[in-house]
Amino acid sequence: MAPVFMQKRCGIRNGESNLPSRVDRHTIEVECAGTAETRTGERHSTFQLLLKRHVLALCALLALAASCFGQDWIRTGTGLGVEKVRLAVADFKASNQDPKNAELLKTFNDTLWNDLDNAGIFDMVSKSFYPLTVVGGPTDIKFESWNVPPPNAAMLAFGNLGVSGANVVVQGWLYDVKNIASPQVLGKQYSDAATPEAARTIAHKFANEIIFRLGGGIAGIAESKIYFVSNRTGHKEIWAMDYDGANQHALTNLGTISLSPRISPDGSRLAFSSLTKAGWEILMYSIDLGRLVSFPRYGGVNLSPAWTSDGTRLAFSSSRSGDPEIYVVDASGSNLKRITSFKGPDVSPVWNRKTSAQIAWVSGRTGLPQIYIMDADGTNVQRMTDQGYAVSPSWSPNGQFLAFSWIRHYGPGAPGSQDIYIMDIASQQWVQLTHDGGKNDFPSWSPDGRHIIFQSNRTGSLQIWTMLADGTGQKQLTTSGSNTQPNWSWQ
Amino acid sequence: MKQRRLKWMTLVLALGAIMVLGACKKKVAPPPPPPPPPPAAPTASLTASPNTVEKGQAVTLTWETTNATDVSIDGIGSVQASGSQQVTPSESTTYHLTAKGAGGSQEATARVTVNAPPPPPPAPSPTEEELFSRNVQDIYFDYDKADVRADQQSALQGDIAFLKEHAGISFTVEGHCDERGSTEYNLALGDNRANAVKSALVQGGISADRVKTISYGKEKPFCSESSESCWQQNRRGHFVYQK
Structure with a gap:
């Protein structure tokens, strides 16, 4: 009923001029600016008055309103009508009689389907529409059974897999089934050890090829990794997993509290903060060596490291001078420079991933934490959020957006849900991505800028979720223990 | 025949003589009536078991009296003629029972030795650490604030006073x-x-090198409910003695 009075307050927060170029297939949501206070406070007496005079009329109005507005936010934007490529993915066929084929085929087919489905750029044709003949190679294709309804596919991925000895060989094709004269878009052959892990890897690689070809030349993310904090061993340690939640495993075993993992752009090192005997310090873990490598101890509380996109410098928060401030240091730990000087917490810096010339961070200098940006030398400070409690910025790969966590309506009586938002930095216009309750925090962009991973306690425990950068396709990736602060690899 | 008759006569006479003589003697000396017996003197006994205890332990007093009408134990008062009772003397005591009766009075005593408790081992001159945790109060904060609010000033001043008195203590906040x-x-x-x-x-005059600081953020809450009273418990500067 509330939105009766909200119609005029609903504004489109994202105009044509500042559309996200890389998420142009995604919808942009609009948040109606009407607030709970407006609905229940100022308007209350009006309600009563109306109620007395026009009971029946009002009832009719409310009923109408209630039926029209099932939720208090609506989705709008551009690209809503843009058709996604309609992609059929036939289960790969065994190319020989090896008994290990079945297991690897299952892994391969599931992985390939999920990767393409997760990509968010395809309209996946349901397998129930597929012709019954199994497709193992180009000669098996009957175009007319794919390119007309019901499958009505534009593209078809297919191929075969065969184990021979210790190796598995996979052949995969991508066909433009509406272009019968010259259908082949892609033809690939892979060979690897005959293990389910290798079958997963091959499926990721083939999916990435397809996504790269059909998704505007942006590399797929099927081989990317997520680093996060998990308390499954009884302590908060740094863990890693594949982008789809597979292969969850611990990296550290420090038995203390380790937080804020940040993988280097080349994927070789992981910086994080950990409670050492000397206090909170930045630690450096080598992915290649599988152990900690040396990094200086600065004293004070040292938190939230962040890499430049060339991997040569880190920004982090340190209170070595007595108050938490943002510092910049070389990746070796030398040349420490302080770049902020505000009383109150300054924490969670992130670099502009496109230019490495700006830093966004969280400052509590005016009270509740807000997101700010500044040049990398500390000048040109600009406040980005205007109210509430805003934390955990993550800069998009194209440099254009900040994702962050925001309790917009903050204070007694306010709803207080904590949601993921993205903001167009140039215009400071924002859209809300999560609406499903709970506390949603620590967004991190995927390498292709099409996805955001975050933590949410909406199911009752803190878990890691992934979604498309328009807020759709939300999916839980972890279930065991409490899992927080996900950080997506750069490639 | 004559002789047999004589024998009978002699026997009869002898018997008669005996009977007559016996009867006559009684009549001659009737015994005086016995005097009423004098009232018996009361008897009394009192025992304490055990007779040596640690302070705080109970002792059972058991007493028995005879020929007494009024029995009392000092410190306890009138009691039954016989009985037992538990007492817990706080120091060594001689229990004194008096049994009074028509035949006089009788006293009995029992001594209970109370050993002082073993001197509380390291005599309670509390350690600095104990004094620290007893006297130093944590400082509580408002939501999202890091300034010491007015109602925490007295706790803070108390802490400063204590820490000045015990200048050897180092600690972490x-x-x-x-x-x-x-x-x-x-x-x-x-x-x-x-x-x-x-x-x-x-x-307030405390030397900075005695004070370490560390932040736990929300990693080690004191209280884990989602309520303001619990949140307030968790918004604090907590003092920890440093060994």
Whole structure:
């Protein structure tokens, strides 16, 4: 009923001029600016008055309103009508009689389907529409059974897999089934050890090829990794997993509290903060060596490291001078420079991933934490959020957006849900991505800028979720223990 | 025949003589009536078991009297003629029973030795650590704030006074935050809180090198409910004695 009075307050927060170029297939949501206070406070007496005079009329109005507005936010934007490529993915066929084929085929087919489905750029044709003949190679294709309804596919991925000895060989094709004269878009052959892990890897690689070809030349993310904090061993340690939640495993075993993992752009090192005997310090873990490598101890509380996109410098928060401030240091730990000087917490810096010339961070200098940006030398400070409690910025790969966590309506009586938002930095216009309750925090962009991973306690425990950068396709990736602060690899 | 008759006569005479003589003697000396017996003197006994105890342990007093009408034990009062009772003397005591009766009075005593409790081992001159945890009060904060609020001043002044008196103590101030808000920001905020307490102590004259600070953010809450009273418990500068 509330939105009766909200119609005029609903504004489109994202105009044509500042559309996200890389998420142009995604919808942009609009948040109606009407607030709970407006609905229940100022308007209350009006309600009563109306109620007395026009009971029946009002009832009719409310009923109408209630039926029209099932939720208090609506989705709008551009690209809503843009058709996604309609992609059929036939289960790969065994190319020989090896008994290990079945297991690897299952892994391969599931992985390939999920990767393409997760990509968010395809309209996946349901397998129930597929012709019954199994497709193992180009000669098996009957175009007319794919390119007309019901499958009505534009593209078809297919191929075969065969184990021979210790190796598995996979052949995969991508066909433009509406272009019968010259259908082949892609033809690939892979060979690897005959293990389910290798079958997963091959499926990721083939999916990435397809996504790269059909998704505007942006590399797929099927081989990317997520680093996060998990308390499954009884302590908060740094863990890693594949982008789809597979292969969850611990990296550290420090038995203390380790937080804020940040993988280097080349994927070789992981910086994080950990409670050492000397206090909170930045630690450096080598992915290649599988152990900690040396990094200086600065004293004070040292938190939230962040890499430049060339991997040569880190920004982090340190209170070595007595108050938490943002510092910049070389990746070796030398040349420490302080770049902020505000009383109150300054924490969670992130670099502009496109230019490495700006830093966004969280400052509590005016009270509740807000997101700010500044040049990398500390000048040109600009406040980005205007109210509430805003934390955990993550800069998009194209440099254009900040994702962050925001309790917009903050204070007694306010709803207080904590949601993921993205903001167009140039215009400071924002859209809300999560609406499903709970506390949603620590967004991190995927390498292709099409996805955001975050933590949410909406199911009752803190878990890691992934979604498309328009807020759709939300999916839980972890279930065991409490899992927080996900950080997506750069490639 | 004559002789047999004589025998009979002699026997009869003898018997008669015996009977007559016996009867006559009684009549000659009737015994005087016995005097009423004098009232018996009361008897009394009192025992304590065990007769040596540690302070605080109970002792059973058991007594028996005879020929007494009024029995009392000092400190307990009138009691039954016989009985037992538990007592817990606080120091060595001689229990004194008096049994009074028509035949006089009788007393009995029992001595209970109470050993002083073993001197409380390390005689309670509390350690500095105990004094510290007994006297030093944590400082509580408002939501998202790191300044020492007015109602915490008395706790703070008390802490300063104690820490001045015990100048040898080094300690850590832990900054804690409630569960709301974000992990990284709360660690920075907790750091601000710990440092706010430290600088207030230093201003009050406590040497800065006695004070370490650390932030736990919301990582080690004292209380884990989602309520304001619990949140307030978690928004604090917590003092920890440093060995």
